[in-house]
Structures are given as structure tokens and as C-alpha cells.
Amino acid sequence: MLQTRLPEAYTVEYRDVPVPEIGPEEVLIKVKRFGICGSDIQVYHGQHKYMTFPVVQGHEAAGTLEKIGDKVSGLKVGQAVTVQPQIFCGVCQPCKSGHPNVCQNLRVYGVHTDGLGQEYFAVPAEKIIPLPEGCSFDDGALIEPITVGVGAVRRCGDVKDRNICILGAGPIGNFTAQVAQAKGAQVMVTDINQKKLDLAASMGIKNTINTENRDLKTCIADVFGPAGADIIIDCAGAPASLTSAIKSARPASKIVIVANFKVPVEVEIPLIQRQQIDVLGVMMYIKEDFFTAVDLVSQGKVTTEGIISEYFDISKLKEAYEYIDANRLDVNKVMMTFGE
Ligand SMILES: [Zn+2]
Ligand SMILES: [Zn+2]
Incomplete structure (x- = not known):
């Protein structure tokens, strides 16, 4: 499968890597969209304070479930989903006191650890946010910034x-x-x-x-x-x-x-x-905020109409950043697509 990886600032590698295996409590996502965020642009420019290269970007994403681990219940193959991109340690004081978004060992997919800028992505089932019937993949990938x-x-x-x-x-x-x-x-x-x-x-x-x-x-x-x-x-x-x-x-x-x-x-x-x-x-969000965001979008109380400035195929991630740099002032959301 195709994986996009940044080995250093201003550089994108297009790698052919094996589709990830999943554990019993994980699911495999076939990625359909990933939106480029301001923090991704900081990473691309080598200006993000809390990350190290190389990194596979992508924390605003949507896709469908391709495989489901043996111990996972309540999810089904083919279902449209987005991902809560935060990994918490669960044992530090903030985690234990109900503030996992400021976990002392917080890692974010696509920033501190590899994200969804690849055709398939394995993730613990607990990170999955199901998308309602009729929600487009564009909207699915925009749930994360709405959740912010x-x-x-x-x-x-x-x-x-x-x-x-x-x-x-x-x-x-x-x-x-x-x-x-x-x-x-x-x-x-x-x-x-x-x-x-x-x-x-x-x-x-x-x-x-x-x-x-x-x-x-x-x-x-x-x-x-x-x-x-x-x-x-x-x-x-x-x-x-x-x-x-x-x-x-x-x-x-x-x-x-x-x-x-x-x-x-x-x-x-x-x-x-x-x-x-x-x-x-304020540091990002907690899981409940995703459900609120999904509700606001499905009730039409938050609209995404017009926010996507441009689409690029995942094989053109470098071109997407060149477009962003050339249109810095006017660009809103640039959306990566996966072969469709
Ligand atoms: Zn973001
Ligand atoms: Zn923690």
C-alpha cells in the first residue's frame, strides 16, 4: 500500500509498505480522506515544537472499516468512521483526573506518531468514532477540526x-x-x-x-x-x-x-x-466532543459548505503543500483523497 512519510521538513517520501496487521482489539481503516491542518503545515515546515521526523501525517481523517479485531464489538466491516487521534497513557495525574487531553505522555497520530496519510491504518477500536448514515467522507474528515x-x-x-x-x-x-x-x-x-x-x-x-x-x-x-x-x-x-x-x-x-x-x-x-x-x-478535546461535533453536523447546526479549498490525491501530498504555500493567505482546508 502507499504510505506518505515526511523524513524531514519540505520533503515527502512515497513508500510502498505492507498493509498493517491488526491486533484483537484493533480495527483496520481503509482511508478515504485526510485533511491538512495548520499543525500539519507547521510539521511540513519543520516548525512544530513537539514532533520528530520521520512522520506519517494525518489526524483529520475518514474512511471505512476494512477489518475488525476478534475482541471488538459494536462495529461492522464497511462502516464509515473517523478517528480520535489522541493516545493517552491512562496512568498520569491528568489522565486519572479526567483531563486525558493534557496527558503528560500525550501522542497525536500524524504529529508524535504515524497518522492516516496512508491507504490503510490500524488503530485501537476505542479510537473509532462512527459516522452517521449519509455523512460524506469530506464531512467525516472535518469532524476533527469541528471537534476542536x-x-x-x-x-x-x-x-x-x-x-x-x-x-x-x-x-x-x-x-x-x-x-x-x-x-x-x-x-x-x-x-x-x-x-x-x-x-x-x-x-x-x-x-x-x-x-x-x-x-x-x-x-x-x-x-x-x-x-x-x-x-x-x-x-x-x-x-x-x-x-x-x-x-x-x-x-x-x-x-x-x-x-x-x-x-x-x-x-x-x-x-x-x-x-x-x-x-x-485549551488543548484539543475529549472523546465526548467528537459525538457533539457529529451531532451538530448531522443536525445541520454546523455546516462545512465551502470550507474545502482544494483536493489532491494522496500521491500528490507534496503538490498539496506547494499549493498551500503558494496560496497561504486564502487557503482554507486542503483535502487529500485516496484514488477517487
Ligand atoms: Zn488538526
Ligand atoms: Zn496520561
């Missing part, structure tokens, strides 16, 4: 009737905004890329604001009035986004950091302290 939005919104606490400002209208900002809106929040999304804002608007996000050359605090006041934002969620991940979030945060509000920052950011601690702002980190 679910995890981010869950971290915010009860968001019903809250004013939430989301920085960044890329796929994660977009999905986080849709999830927050589905949960009853008043949402605004900011970006400096008008195309991404237009897409967000077309997907039903109410307030889409271009902040190029504009002060974030003023933009927030324009939408939410003097009450400001109860919560600012940073899905942009640029030093400028976080510093403007801290400058624009209302007293006794929250800032939730979802984006992967590539570099440390200097922030004005006195603004955080004097205004008593809760700055919260």
Missing part, C-alpha cells in the same frame, strides 16, 4: 447568551464560531482576510468583521456595544492577535487560547491582573 471548536467552546463554560469574539476566520475559527452560535452565543469573527470572512458569513456566522487597520476594541464595541465581549477566543495564533485580545478584553472577562503559537509572545501582565481576566489555554 467543540472543545474550545466547552472550555468557555456556559456560552448561552454570551458575547463571544473569535479571532481568526480560518477553519478552526470558523468552526469554533459556528459551534458557539449553535450553543446560543452572540458571535463575532474577525480576520484581515475578506475572503475568509465572506465564507464565514455565507456559512451563517452573523458578525464578520475585517480588522485590518482597525482597533479590535472598537470593532468589538461596534458589534456588542459597551458591554464588550464576555469571551475572546484566539484562533489566529499570531503575537498581534493575542496582544490585541488582551488590550481589548473587558474587565472580568475570559480569553481562551486555541491556536498553536509558533513563538513565545510578550504580553501586558498588568492588564490581565488589574482587569481580572481569565486567560485559559
Whole structure:
């Protein structure tokens, strides 16, 4: 079978390797889609802090079950599925206290260990999230980034009737905004890329604001009035986004950091302290968040319409990255397909 592997930054190897054997508690997935994520791009550029080469990428994926281990129940061959791409140790303090997403030995498929950028993938059955009847493979592969939005919104606490400002209208900002809106929040999304804002608007996000050359605090006041934002969620991940979030945060509000920052950011601690702002980190999601994401998509409360910028066959992974690098500002989700 074909396996794509990155031996180092900016390099893709196309390898012919045996189809994996499965253990009694595992299943074999025939991979149909894998979406390229911002963190994958960091890996490709050799800028991801917590990974080592070589690596087979792919943590946003969908496929069908090709084989099922002897001890697995409740799943059937041919069924469409996605995967929870986190591996937990189960014995550290975070794992034991109900926070496996911050497991001290966390490994993520496609980042710390090989992922689904290959024709077949063996995985423990407990990582399988079944997709409902009628769910496309595209949507199946987008469940993971939608689940990031679910995890981010869950971290915010009860968001019903809250004013939430989301920085960044890329796929994660977009999905986080849709999830927050589905949960009853008043949402605004900011970006400096008008195309991404237009897409967000077309997907039903109410307030889409271009902040190029504009002060974030003023933009927030324009939408939410003097009450400001109860919560600012940073899905942009640029030093400028976080510093403007801290400058624009209302007293006794929250800032939730979802984006992967590539570099440390200097922030004005006195603004955080004097205004008593809760700055919260969020790391991915827990398994329940996947079920929430699947429900939101199947109920039509989160849409994926228009988020896929381009498709490439798995044999063209390198070309997919070249396309992403050439269209860096405008690209949303690039989806890898497997021979169809
Ligand atoms: Zn991702
Ligand atoms: Zn652990």
C-alpha cells in the first residue's frame, strides 16, 4: 500500500509498505480522506515544537472499516468512521483526573506518531468514532477540526447568551464560531482576510468583521456595544492577535487560547491582573466532543459548505503543500483523497 512519510521538513517520501496487521482489539481503516491542518503545515515546515521526523501525517481523517479485531464489538466491516487521534497513557495525574487531553505522555497520530496519510491504518477500536448514515467522507474528515471548536467552546463554560469574539476566520475559527452560535452565543469573527470572512458569513456566522487597520476594541464595541465581549477566543495564533485580545478584553472577562503559537509572545501582565481576566489555554478535546461535533453536523447546526479549498490525491501530498504555500493567505482546508 502507499504510505506518505515526511523524513524531514519540505520533503515527502512515497513508500510502498505492507498493509498493517491488526491486533484483537484493533480495527483496520481503509482511508478515504485526510485533511491538512495548520499543525500539519507547521510539521511540513519543520516548525512544530513537539514532533520528530520521520512522520506519517494525518489526524483529520475518514474512511471505512476494512477489518475488525476478534475482541471488538459494536462495529461492522464497511462502516464509515473517523478517528480520535489522541493516545493517552491512562496512568498520569491528568489522565486519572479526567483531563486525558493534557496527558503528560500525550501522542497525536500524524504529529508524535504515524497518522492516516496512508491507504490503510490500524488503530485501537476505542479510537473509532462512527459516522452517521449519509455523512460524506469530506464531512467525516472535518469532524476533527469541528471537534476542536467543540472543545474550545466547552472550555468557555456556559456560552448561552454570551458575547463571544473569535479571532481568526480560518477553519478552526470558523468552526469554533459556528459551534458557539449553535450553543446560543452572540458571535463575532474577525480576520484581515475578506475572503475568509465572506465564507464565514455565507456559512451563517452573523458578525464578520475585517480588522485590518482597525482597533479590535472598537470593532468589538461596534458589534456588542459597551458591554464588550464576555469571551475572546484566539484562533489566529499570531503575537498581534493575542496582544490585541488582551488590550481589548473587558474587565472580568475570559480569553481562551486555541491556536498553536509558533513563538513565545510578550504580553501586558498588568492588564490581565488589574482587569481580572481569565486567560485559559485549551488543548484539543475529549472523546465526548467528537459525538457533539457529529451531532451538530448531522443536525445541520454546523455546516462545512465551502470550507474545502482544494483536493489532491494522496500521491500528490507534496503538490498539496506547494499549493498551500503558494496560496497561504486564502487557503482554507486542503483535502487529500485516496484514488477517487
Ligand atoms: Zn488538526
Ligand atoms: Zn496520561
